[in-house]
Amino acid sequence: NTAQILKGQHWLITAGPTREAIDPVRYISNHSSGKMGFAIAKAAADAGATVTLVSGPVALVTPSNVNRINVISAENMHQQVMAHVKSTNVFIACAAVADYKIAEVAQQKIKKSNDNMQINLVKNPDIVADVAALADKPFTVGFAAETQDVEHYAKDKLTRKNLDLIAANNVAASNQGFNSDTNALTVFSHAKQFELPLASKQQIAQQLVALIAQQRDENQ
Numbered sequence: 001n002t003a004q005i006l007k008g009q010h011w012l013i014t015a016g017p018t019r020e021a022i023d024p025v026r027y028i029s030n031h032s033s034g035k036m037g038f039a040i041a042k043a044a045a046d047a048g049a050t051v052t053l054v055s056g057p058v059a060l061v062t063p064s065n066v067n068r069i070n071v072i073s074a075e076n077m078h079q080q081v082m083a084h085v086k087s088t089n090v091f092i093a094c095a096a097v098a099d100y101k102i103a104e105v106a107q108q109k110i111k112k113s114n115d116n117m118q119i120n121l122v123k124n125p126d127i128v129a130d131v132a133a134l135a136d137k138p139f140t141v142g143f144a145a146e147t148q149d150v151e152h153y154a155k156d157k158l159t160r161k162n163l164d165l166i167a168a169n170n171v172a173a174s175n176q177g178f179n180s181d182t183n184a185l186t187v188f189s190h191a192k193q194f195e196l197p198l199a200s201k202q203q204i205a206q207q208l209v210a211l212i213a214q215q216r217d218e219n220q
């Protein structure tokens, strides 16, 4: 994509999983590979945007012309996003952020003892909802990874989190979502629905970036 349609715009993107520490050697996380977020970052940079990518721990090479900020926990990711969101035109929350963190992280490695043990969890900040609540919010895009009732939950998130678009994939299907190199998305705005059929994550990312740019123009 040589057309620099996003020249002069700043796009902020989150990608990958977060890790929530249990003790110095253990954590809770998820299977997010970061591939979709990195593909979007590349597509936006290729289209001329200045791109900041806030990434959880992933084994991926940073696309060229992308400013990458590495984070570990949801709280780290929240801090970095809030520190960089000012003057951002588009925010895309592609990260699989842990909904909960450990209430009290143990300072030393937890020892094996009883047959049962409990870990107390508390809610993490909702990064995309906090961005969408800003007075001068950027055009805000969320993702919904659902295993059931995809449309219902995606539209609920769109409204509840005050998003402009939400991209839904059904992670129950085997050839899309998480570690796969392909994906298919249904994107919802408040008024419309767009289908991006099964393709490589890089192709899907290019289509999504074009769709976001077009929907943002329509909104202005």
Ligand code: C5P
Binding pocket: 014, 074, 093, 094, 095, 096, 097, 098, 099, 124, 125, 126, 127, 128, 129, 141, 142, 143, 144, 145, 157
């Ligand atoms: O509510 P749920 O986690 O399913 O919403 C998914 C969307 O919200 C994704 O865009 C994800 O990146 C974002 N999210 C977030 N911060 C959280 C949880 C989810 O930005 N703590």
